Amino acid sequence: MFNKFVNSIWLLVVLTTAAHAQLPDFTEMVKNNGDAVVNISTTQKAPDMQSADSDQQPMPQDVPPELEDFFRHFFQGPGRGYVPRETNSLGSGFVLSKDGYILTNHHVVNNASEIVVKLKDRRELVAKLIGSDESTDVALLKVEAKELPVVQIGAPEQLQVGEWVLAIGTPFGFEQSVTAGIVSAKGRSLPDGNYVPFIQTDVAINPGNSGGPLFNMQGKVVGINSQIYSRSGGYMGLSFAIPIDVAMNVAEQIKTKGKVSRGWLGVQIQDVTRQLAESFGMDRPHGALVAKVIPGGPAEKAGIQIGDIIVDFDGHIIETSGELPPIVGMTPVDEKANIKIIRQGDKEELTVKVGLLPAQAAAQINTDALPETAVDRLGLAVADLNDEQRQQLQVEKNGVLVQKVGKGIALDAGIQPGDVILRVQNTPIRDAADFNKIVAKLPVGKSIAMLIQRNGSPVFLAFKIDK
Template sequence: MTYLYSRSSDAPRRAGKTRSALLGAVALATVAAVGGGAALPAFAQAPQTATAPAATVPSFADVVDRVKPAVVSVRAKAEATQSAASPSARPDSNLPDFGLPDDHPFQEFFKRFRGQGGQNNEGPRFSQPRPRQGASQGSGFFISADGYLVTNNHVIDKSSEVEVLMDDGRTLPAEIVGTDPKTDLALLKVKEGGPFKFVELAPDAPRVGDWVLAVGNPFGLGGTVTAGIVSARARDIGAGPYDDFLQIDAPVNRGNSGGPTFNQRGQVVGVNTAIASPSGGNVGIAFAIPSETVQNVVTQLREKGTVERGFLGVQIQPVTKDIAASIGLPKSEGAIVARVEDNGPAAKAGLKAGDVVLSVNGKPVSDARDLSRTVASLNAGTTATLQVWRDGKQQDVSVTIGKMPSTTTAAADSKAGTEVGKLGLNLAPASATGDNDKAGVAVVGVEPGSPAAEKGFKTGDVIAQVAGQPVQTPADVKNALEASRKDGKKSVLFLVEAKEGTRFIALQIPAA
């Protein structure tokens, strides 16, 4: 018997009396109930305990039964490569050096085993490394009865042979139909052993908080099912130019790559691709490619074997608060055009550097990456209507979308130049830095800790415009700053060409 805490020394005795009284009351209540005696007073009746309804515990068993046969383990064998015994091996040996200095006493011991011990080279030698075949293991899922299945590109990248391990234990060969490294997706085809159980891609994006299931092959343990919720949407993790990941907290580990994430209807809402983890294991933050992206990529891979994307012919960047203030935009939204490529779709449509794209075909543009994804999803040859902010007002620009080609960037050399105001910039005409045909003003020095350094100016950048006006000399930059100050502006917009591309930088105008 457990006693309640009491300061009185006779608490056990009193508790015992109380227990006897209660037992007696219960006995009387039992006699009255069974024998039909008179009802007891209310205080003597046994308390009536209401039965709480059983809690409804979600079960995903029915969904799992439907979708699990369509999920497979994907095994890819890479081309045979010559490999050393250790990544820290010395060039003259297959034996690792363990990071020892050259004058360490053990080095003499190692040399003898390498056959390099001076005159006596009779010691045993280590065999030369033999080519070994690399392998990777991930997950995938069938999207059609005739054997098309989806996985991650990084699972089968550079592979010479791909096979899938079915849920029923069969191992079947697969061929690569097409890949898209920019979204990390790949389409495979299994020709033997069909028809196959398959699953559908969800037509609608899940909401944050929706339950989801992840099915895959973590650590080689095929057919593993985990559950969680959608933690966030539209995550940019720096994996590619079109990042738009779902974040889920369903446990996902190595080997889950390429596996599906399902909603409660058994539809695929995402393809598991990456995890955020300091240890390499699950910490509740996983990322999945949304089904909308998968559908677009897979359709093109199935029809053409490659992915074509729309092209606008501009370099863009996010609109910061400083940039928005400098051009009179009410709030920082959309994507500002830093450069318009010659003879590109944007140039032919009349788009200009400094325009801010606010929407495409009526769909608002939240930032530069959003614009990139939206344009890339459009088919070449289609006409799109861009709403842009130009000269302090909105206007529409109609543009015919092109097909994305490769792009190049340019940079300027650095030499001594002229200090400009209190910005921390040392400038010189770009034509004086080694390229006589180069236009603009070259940044040949940036003072550490200066306003220019804090905003990201670097030596080698070329300033093409200041406050919307082309500049050719440091004096042009000074004059543009002075004109903006007289107009009452607090910041001024620089158009800067760098190795990474062309971008706008807004700088606070220094005091006179």
């Protein structure tokens, strides 16, 4: 009995030791890299919403002369116009070079009147903003110093899902806080990050961690901690980091050119759903579906058409539409790239010369004053567009305006009043009469693709007519 007990204890010790041996030890990594991680505090001057000349509280009566200035400051403000006030924010960053270049997030230093970098050795240095890029949320700072500790840059493309990673930062002002987790996913596309294939982790990130480094197990920076998904404002297990190669590309452009230039294809794209894949004759949903081709853009010059599905861009396989913009954006302007597309079920290859990304705007229109028209078998009422509406909605030719959406197929598909229907099953819609004829002939029980434009952006929707 005693021998059995001893054997059980021995087995438990062995299993515990084996389990412990499999867990990573981050102590050396923190010792080697913690000195290069900095705390960033900023001061922003913002106007108060109350003017010093109107809607003010009156000064108290019988104020002694020696206290007038004191009371005037609180009741009337220091001068005319808006009363300035200061707000402070905290973030993190890390040192790229010994002479003081520091990387952080754009949102950490945006609109800052003063930026102070605090090192681990307690030194505080005023930083100069060299430049920042809102689209990627990357900012480059510079402090006057020599022989600063620096981080090593890693290769985020070599990261594996499930791999251990570590973050160092200043959550809620707690400096040099260390948290660890694993890579949850790669290449995540977020609504406000079209040009960033985010690294998703379950590393605990909170306000103040923004701009701090994400390390791999070799102690090299693979990302900049940037965002969290949260319903409470705090950490909920979903953290997102900007891949360091994207950030370094932006930082180098800021440093050498003073601005960031992005590659541009000249298309608007969307994901391919199961129903859309069926309507386009594909065996499975994949690729980036071209919903709009910008006139005169690189894609139009290369021969890309609405309804084409981009499945490969210069050797990069495109599974979802969110994978394409970061790849195109990082492609040098005027460089040629090979594109593989699926067009009406057939595979084709094209060559495109990547252009420079321009600014774009969207437009809306009010449908309340439009005349009533009959509702078709989809539950839609549509009207022709006049020249003024076309200019306002950025619709050059073809298309009909959706006036009303009743209960039925169109409503279930997500069509809304104010949408412009451009195509049905790859057939351009010339006017309302043309649309009604095409809709009347649509087959039953087959997936149909409809191209609409909403708020200036085109999107394909799919539906089936049951009877």
